[in-house]
Amino acid sequence: MNKELQIAIRFTLVTTVIFGLAYPLVITGLSQWLFPHQANGSLIIHDGRIIGSQLIGQTFSSNRYFHARPSSAGDGYDAANSSGSNLAPTNRTLVERVQAEVARLRAENSNAPIPVDLVTASGSGLDPEISPAAAEFQVPRVAQARHISQELLRALVAKHTEARQFGIFGEPRVNVLELNLDLDPAFPAKN
Amino acid sequence: MTGMGWFQIFLYFVAVLALTKPMGLYMARVFQQETTFLDFLLRPVERLIYRLCAVDERQEMHWKLYGRAMLLFSGVSMLLLYFIERLQRWLPWNPEKLANVAPDLAWNTAASFTTNTNWQSYVPETTMSYFTQMAGLAYHNFVSAAVGIALAIALVRGIAERETKTIGNFWVDITRCLLWILFPVCLIASFVFVSQGVVQNLKPYVTARLIEPHAVDSQDADGRQVHKVIAEQRIAQGPVASQEAIKMAGTNGGGFFNANSAHPYENPTPFSNFFQMLLIFLIPSGLTSTLGRMTGSPRHGWAVWTAMALLFLAGVFAAYAAESRGNPLLRGVDRQASEQQAGGNMEGKEVRIGIANSALFTTVTTDASCGAVNNMHDSLTPLGGLVPLVNIMLGEIVFGGVGSGLYGILVFVVLSVFIAGLMVGRTPEYLGKKIEAYDVKMAVLSILVSSLMILIFAAIGVVTKSGTAGITNPGPHGFSQILYAYTSAAGNNGSAFAGINANTLWYNASMGVVMLAGRFLAVIPILAIAGNLASKKTVPESLGTFPMTGPLFSVLLVSVILIVGALTFFPALSLGPILEHLRMVSGKVF
Numbered sequence: 001m002n003k004e005l006q007i008a009i010r011f012t013l014v015t016t017v018i019f020g021l022a023y024p025l026v027i028t029g030l031s032q033w034l035f036p037h038q039a040n041g042s043l044i045i046h047d048g049r050i051i052g053s054q055l056i057g058q059t060f061s062s063n064r065y066f067h068a069r070p071s072s073a074g075d076g077y078d079a080a081n082s083s084g085s086n087l088a089p090t091n092r093t094l095v096e097r098v099q100a101e102v103a104r105l106r107a108e109n110s111n112a113p114i115p116v117d118l119v120t121a122s123g124s125g126l127d128p129e130i131s132p133a134a135a136e137f138q139v140p141r142v143a144q145a146r147h148i149s150q151e152l153l154r155a156l157v158a159k160h161t162e163a164r165q166f167g168i169f170g171e172p173r174v175n176v177l178e179l180n181l182d183l184d185p186a187f188p189a190k191n
Numbered sequence: 192m193t194g195m196g197w198f199q200i201f202l203y204f205v206a207v208l209a210l211t212k213p214m215g216l217y218m219a220r221v222f223q224q225e226t227t228f229l230d231f232l233l234r235p236v237e238r239l240i241y242r243l244c245a246v247d248e249r250q251e252m253h254w255k256l257y258g259r260a261m262l263l264f265s266g267v268s269m270l271l272l273y274f275i276e277r278l279q280r281w282l283p284w285n286p287e288k289l290a291n292v293a294p295d296l297a298w299n300t301a302a303s304f305t306t307n308t309n310w311q312s313y314v315p316e317t318t319m320s321y322f323t324q325m326a327g328l329a330y331h332n333f334v335s336a337a338v339g340i341a342l343a344i345a346l347v348r349g350i351a352e353r354e355t356k357t358i359g360n361f362w363v364d365i366t367r368c369l370l371w372i373l374f375p376v377c378l379i380a381s382f383v384f385v386s387q388g389v390v391q392n393l394k395p396y397v398t399a400r401l402i403e404p405h406a407v408d409s410q411d412a413d414g415r416q417v418h419k420v421i422a423e424q425r426i427a428q429g430p431v432a433s434q435e436a437i438k439m440a441g442t443n444g445g446g447f448f449n450a451n452s453a454h455p456y457e458n459p460t461p462f463s464n465f466f467q468m469l470l471i472f473l474i475p476s477g478l479t480s481t482l483g484r485m486t487g488s489p490r491h492g493w494a495v496w497t498a499m500a501l502l503f504l505a506g507v508f509a510a511y512a513a514e515s516r517g518n519p520l521l522r523g524v525d526r527q528a529s530e531q532q533a534g535g536n537m538e539g540k541e542v543r544i545g546i547a548n549s550a551l552f553t554t555v556t557t558d559a560s561c562g563a564v565n566n567m568h569d570s571l572t573p574l575g576g577l578v579p580l581v582n583i584m585l586g587e588i589v590f591g592g593v594g595s596g597l598y599g600i601l602v603f604v605v606l607s608v609f610i611a612g613l614m615v616g617r618t619p620e621y622l623g624k625k626i627e628a629y630d631v632k633m634a635v636l637s638i639l640v641s642s643l644m645i646l647i648f649a650a651i652g653v654v655t656k657s658g659t660a661g662i663t664n665p666g667p668h669g670f671s672q673i674l675y676a677y678t679s680a681a682g683n684n685g686s687a688f689a690g691i692n693a694n695t696l697w698y699n700a701s702m703g704v705v706m707l708a709g710r711f712l713a714v715i716p717i718l719a720i721a722g723n724l725a726s727k728k729t730v731p732e733s734l735g736t737f738p739m740t741g742p743l744f745s746v747l748l749v750s751v752i753l754i755v756g757a758l759t760f761f762p763a764l765s766l767g768p769i770l771e772h773l774r775m776v777s778g779k780v781f
Contacts, residue, residue: 003245004256004259004260004263005263005267006245007244007245007246007260007362008260008263008264008266008267008268009267010243010244010245011240011244011246011264011362012264012267012268012271014240014243014244015240015330015333015334015369016268016271016326016330018240019329019330019333019334019369019374020325020326020327020329020330020333021325021326023374023377023433024325024329024430024433024434027378027381027382027385027391027430027432027433028391028392028393028430028433030382031381031382031385031391031392031432032391032392034382034385035382035385035386038385038386038387038388038389038390039385039390039391039392039432040390040392040394040428041390041392041397041426041428041456042388042459043397043399049400050397050398050399050400051399051400051401051402052399052401052402052424052426053397053399053426054388055388055455055456055459056424056426056455056456057455058399058401058402058403058424059401059403059405059421060402060403060405061403061405062403065402065403069542073450075407075409075419075421076407076421077424078424078425079424079425079426079427080316080317080396080425080426080427081314081316081317081449082316082427082448082449082450082453082454083314083449083450084450084453084538084539084566084567084569084570084689085538085539085567085570086539086567086569086570086663086664086688086689086690087538087569087570087664087690088569088570088664088666088668088690088771088781089518089520089536089538089570089571089572089573089775090520090573090664090666090667090668090771090774090775090779090780090781091664091665091666091668091780091781092665092780092781094538094570095520095521095780098521098524099522099523102522102523102524106523113525114523114524114525115524115525115531115532116517116521116524116525116526116532116534116535116536116537117532117533117537117542119521119524120521120536120537120538120539120540121538121539122453122537122539122540122541122542123450123453123539123540123541123564123565123566123567123570124448124450124453124454124455124541125450126450126454126455127455127541127542127543128455129541129542129543130542131531131532131533131542132530132531132532133525133529133531133532134532136531164195164461165460165461165462166462168195168198168199168202169199169460169461169462169464169465169548170460170461170462170464170543170544170545170548171461171532171533171542171543171544171545172530172531173542173543177402180402181402
């Protein structure tokens with residue numbers, strides 16, 4: 001008994017050093033060397049300032065930008081507090097929240113059906129992307145706010161529409177932050 | 192459901208199938224001390240570990256000694272984790288200056304990670320320092336996985352050996368598992384993840400200046416309305432990729448961030464998502480082939496695999512169908528899947544992952560005892576949420592957790608053999624070993640532990656104030672939240688209907704107990720079976736022997752699993768997800 005206990009204590013300490021410290025630190029070192037951009041968060045830097053990450057969504061609220069999905073992370077897209085809504089499908093809070101969103105979007109574009117991802121909160125609350133349908137739904141609003149033709153805007157959206165990875169994996173999608181970052185230089189505000 | 196969705200599921204299934212044999216044979220070599228291509232590198236490290244720990248690698252252990260070593264190691268390492276959490280304020284790599292973890296939460300988390308559960312009552316990015324995550328939590332991801340695999344190998348040895356008193360050496364088994372299996376897999380996986388965008392650094396959280404500052408109205412801690420302008424975004428960082436690798440490969444499932452594999456920094460691309468699911472099944476599926484190899488009956492290994500595959504496909508189909516239909520209560524919303532959108536039930540799901548890969552992940556993570564989630568299970572449709580619940584209740588034997596899946600299904604194999612024996616009126620035999628009263632008693636004991644834990648604690652949970660206080664979704668779903676919590680704990684899964692407010696004294700304390708019982712009370716009878724089988728003579732096969740290979744055996748095994756599961760849990764399930772489904776389709780909101 002005593003012998004096994006002694007081994008257990010030593011084994012815990014030795015393997016903690018190997019797998020709890022050496023392993024993650026070596027991976028950290030090599031990742032920083034091989035993939036510095038990814039390992040440090042795929043950050044987007046403009047004029048020497050960090051303005052976000054390619055992988056992390058942000059809140060946009062004015063008509064001039066494409067909007068992201070509803071978020072349950074903190075006060076919305078809080079990237080130090082990721083979370084889904086965890087509302088059950090039969091929860092009144094969820095149904096009413098979605099109804100309010102639907103009413104708002106109806107006022108904004110009465111022609112197209114409302115894509116489900118545009119009115120539902122993502123699992124992380126940080127989803128950087130929307131579906132191509134959700135981008136298309138917003139084209140008339142953004143085009144009007146920027147006084148440009150919908151066709152020009154659609155071309156920019158198409159440029160930012162990512163197909164399935166390797167043609168196989170996942171779903172087609174549009175990165176909201178990257179699309180919006182391209183909007184300003186492409187279509188500068190006229191007023 | 193879409194063609195592309197099914198194609199991705201098919202591709203996943205084929206990839207798992209293709210990896211099973213090579214992985215299984217490699218693991219058999221590792222545990223039978225045969226030479227492998229990594230020996231030149233790992234053998235010196237192995238020897239060094241034995242020297243530092245005073246392990247005699249030639250010693251063979253009786254099952255009781257094997258079990259004692261396992262319990263002592265789990266106890267000591269759990270204690271260390273508890274103290275790391277309690278003292279993290281003064282330990283290195285805590286750039287966010289996170290406080291020491293409260294005692295009840297530290298207890299719950301220590302039990303959770305020691306038992307390979309990875310239930311998380313806390314929000315990691317605001318609770319656990321980088322040091323705690325690396326040296327405490329990710330470390331336990333490694334060793335709890337190794338312990339599970341070692342136990343499975345010990346049981347397989349018991350089946351394969353004859354007239355011997357020993358079932359191997361615990362220290363040697365976990366050391367070889369850590370070095371030869373988990374370490375190389377995680378090394379490769381870490382870099383795959385980083386290349387896809389998973390972060391790996393020790394820096395403080397990044398602050399980004401938002402393009403468009405915006406105002407929000409929210410409530411502060413005292414419940415007062417506050418109006419504030421948000422102009423910055425703080426983005427959590429950390430050594431995530433290294434932990435992500437073992438989180439999946441060791442079927443642990445504990446997220447570095449609160450959103451787990453839904454978080455873009457844990458699971459940034461559809462390919463990283465595919466790779467994560469592959470890692471979950473890699474070792475459990477391979478172990479069926481290890482079983483075939485070590486017992487000299489590869490076809491038996493495949494028969495077990497086939498039974499698992501049938502249950503897996505049934506689960507995927509049910510989950511995918513339910514999630515594609517979506518939530519009929521959301522009116523005026525387009526849920527139709529097309530090339531333009533995934534459609535279906537997108538609440539709690541990510542756009543890049545979509546419906547098919549969310550349903551697949553949910554099935555895989557609960558078939559195995561992984562418990563990582565790439566979508567929020569609490570927001571699944573009632574029938575979509577029924578699938579993970581059933582998977583865990585059946586004992587996570589559909590490939591299952593690393594090691595625990597194999598020893599879990601072997602318990603059902605013993606039971607199936609026994610029932611088949613009763614039907615033909617012969618003493619049941621399993622691969623040449625007579626299965627007697629002692630073995631069957633131990634098998635039933637092992638199954639009963641987790642069923643009892645789930646039903647008793649869920650019952651206490653729904654009739655006590657401290658239990659119902661955790662409910663965040665009203666109606667039948669509230670019951671499901673509590674049922675899911677104890678099911679997840681007893682099955683050492685770790686996924687959750689995560690809305691439940693479980694960071695309370697009651698839940699932390701009770702779930703800690705359930706997790707420890709679900710793991711350790713369930714494996715001691717299994718070690719007893721291993722020891723007992725090892726000591727038996729083999730009897731030659733005869734015409735009357737029930738075949739352990741082929742479709743008849745696979746179907747019998749599936750039937751026994753389903754009958755035991757249904758008899759135990761159907762009443763509870765009908766009060767939760769089934770009732771909720773019926774109310775939902777009749778338009779009821781709670």
